[in-house]
Amino acid sequence: MQAPRxxxxxxxxxxxxxxxxxxxxxAAAVGALLLLIAVFLGASSGIDDSTAACxxxxxxxxxxxxTIPADYLELYREVxxxxxxxWTILAAVGKVESDHGRDxxxxxxxxxxxxxxxxxxxxxxxxxxxxxxxxxxxPRHRAGQHTGGYATDGNGDGWxxxxxxxxxxxxxxxxxxxxxxxxxxxQALLRYNGSTEYIGKVLDWARRYADGGAHVVATAGSSICQxxxxxxxxxxxxxxxxxxxxxxxxxxxxxxxxxxxxxxDCSGLTMMAYRAAGISIPRTTFDQWRHGTRIPKGQQxxxxxxxxxxxxxxxxxxxxxxxxxIDADQMINARCTRCRPGIAMDSYARxxxxxxxxxxx
Numbered sequence: 001m002q003a004p005r006x007x008x009x010x011x012x013x014x015x016x017x018x019x020x021x022x023x024x025x026x027a028a029a030v031g032a033l034l035l036l037i038a039v040f041l042g043a044s045s046g047i048d049d050s051t052a053a054c055x056x057x058x059x060x061x062x063x064x065x066x067t068i069p070a071d072y073l074e075l076y077r078e079v080x081x082x083x084x085x086x087w088t089i090l091a092a093v094g095k096v097e098s099d100h101g102r103d104x105x106x107x108x109x110x111x112x113x114x115x116x117x118x119x120x121x122x123x124x125x126x127x128x129x130x131x132x133x134x135x136x137x138x139p140r141h142r143a144g145q146h147t148g149g150y151a152t153d154g155n156g157d158g159w160x161x162x163x164x165x166x167x168x169x170x171x172x173x174x175x176x177x178x179x180x181x182x183x184x185x186x187q188a189l190l191r192y193n194g195s196t197e198y199i200g201k202v203l204d205w206a207r208r209y210a211d212g213g214a215h216v217v218a219t220a221g222s223s224i225c226q227x228x229x230x231x232x233x234x235x236x237x238x239x240x241x242x243x244x245x246x247x248x249x250x251x252x253x254x255x256x257x258x259x260x261x262x263x264x265d266c267s268g269l270t271m272m273a274y275r276a277a278g279i280s281i282p283r284t285t286f287d288q289w290r291h292g293t294r295i296p297k298g299q300q301x302x303x304x305x306x307x308x309x310x311x312x313x314x315x316x317x318x319x320x321x322x323x324x325x326i327d328a329d330q331m332i333n334a335r336c337t338r339c340r341p342g343i344a345m346d347s348y349a350r351x352x353x354x355x356x357x358x359x360x361x
Contacts, residue, residue, distance in 0.1 A: 057077065057080050057081055057086060057087050058086055058087070058088050058209075058210040058211060059210065059211025060073070060077075060209070060210075060211055061208060061209055061210060061211050063208050063209065064088075064091065064208075064209040064210075068091060068095075068100055068209070069100050069101070069102075071165065072091070072094060072100045072101065072122075072165055072169075073091070075154075075165055075166060075169045076088075076090045076091040076094065076169065079154075079169050079170045079173050080173075082170070082173075083170070083173040083174075083176075083177060083181075083182075084177075084182050085173055085176055085177065085181045085182045086182065086206065086210075088205075088206040088207075088209040088210045089176070089181070089182075089185060089189075089202065089206050090169060090172065090173060090176075091205070091206070091209050092201075092202040092203070092204075092205035092206040092209060093123060093172060093176075093189075093192070093202055094122055094123060094165075094169065094172075095205045096198065096201045096202050096205060097119075097122065097123055097124040098110045098121075098122045098123070098124060100122065100165075101122035101165060109121070109124070110122055110124075110163070111163055112163065114127055114128070114129060114131075116130070117129065117130045117131045118130045118131035118133075119131050120135070120162050120163065121135075121162035121163045121164075121165075121168040122163070122165050122168050122169075123165075123168040123169060123171070123172040125150065125162055125168060125171060125172065125175070127162060134150050134175060135150055135151050135160075135162050135171065136149075136151055150171040150174050150175055151167075151171065152167050152168075152170050152171040152174065153167060154166040154167045154168075154169065154170040154171070155167065172192075175192060176188045176189075176192060179191040179192060185203075186199050186203075186345070189202050189203075196250075196251065197251075200247075200250065203247075238277045238278075238279065238303060239301070239302045239303030241276055241277035241278075242273045242274055242276065242277045242303045242324060243273075243302060243303060243324065243326060243332070244276075245272065245273040245276035245277070246269060246270075246273045246324050246332040246343075247332065249264060249269060249332075249334075249343045250332065250341065250343055250344060250345070251341040251343065251344070252264065252341065252342060252343045253337075253341065253342040253343070254266075254334045254335055254336060254337055254339065254342030254343065255337070255342075256337070259271065259272055259283075260272050263342070264334040264342075264343060265334055266285060266321050266322050266323065266333055266334045266335065267283060267284050267285040267288055267322055268283070268334065269324075269332075269333070269334040269343060270288060270305055270322050270323070270324055271283055271288070273324060274360055279360055279361075281360045285307070285311075285319065285320055285321060285322045286313070286318055286319075286320070288305060288307075288322055288358065288360075289307050289318070289319055289322075289355075289358060291358070291360060291361075292305070292358040292359050292360040292361045293358065293359045293361060294356060294357070294358060295356070295357040295358065295359050296357075297354075297356065297357065299357075300325050300328075300357040301325065301359070302325055302326055302327060303324065303325065303359075304324075304325040304357045304358065304359050305322050305323070305324060305325070305357065305358045305359075305360065306322065306323050306324070306325050306331050306348045306354065306356075306357050307319035307321065307322050307354075307355045307356055307357070307358065308320070308321040308322070308323075308348075308351060308353045308354055308355055309321075309353040309355050310353050316355060317355075319355040319356075321333070321335070323346065323348060325348070325357065326345070328349065329347050329348070329349045329350075330345050330346070330347060330348070331345070331346055331347075331348040332344070332345055332346075333346055
């Protein structure tokens, strides 16, 4: 049996239908929310390569500087630099889990013991009870999921202490990496906590902690950044506004003919997302297909519309379902009345009924 990892980490001080047809992909539930907004140029959408910057780690917002304890902020930056995960994601996890170790609740498990679920420390890592013992015990794999061995002596004091942020933060980074970070942050966060609502909270805090409110994203395959680097999408650009609006609707129900704010159909969601970015597009899927610039497969960019031969009246040259491209695989769309949630992340790349892409003008 292999003993839990216990190693010193070197400090790095660098800073009714599918709109139509019922398609309930497992990946949609796993994706749930997102922050995978890659940055691409696109004159017709008002997006310019010059607004993007590739860097190893995002900058620090005033809110982060003023509200995160200095020792925690230093650790988040160091572990982010070392792990390749944006430090803002680690900081956001620390915020949501324990307010950076400041949760005053007596049974929170932040400073001693464990909470009701068996999680402990500032990053709320499972130590037993109802939670998987991710901190101690021999590392082993069951159904592809790591179930132990993340105990880490991050500060080299000879003790792997789940209550010490110097140990807990690098351990959390190891867990997130095993769960899919940095290439699939939503998937990693879902496996870390098990709640789709949790993903949204973490991603919102990550945005607030990044300098300029930028969306921090993994950019494997990006034409701008080398795989594995991070890109900053300014919050003001068109694609960011479209996707931010759509992301805010995740979890709401699908209702045919609805345009929000409490429910949407597929084209109602896309129309309102573009309206939030200051661009008017037609109301129906059929008309949206004819509005804008057709984009060859493989050249689609975040914010583009993706269309499918699905739903009443649909055909290969008159597609009846539409979603919003997030990356090379994922979209946000409003789909069937029986799907829960109705507005969710889905894989478009795996669908055999994909027709094409349009960039609204």
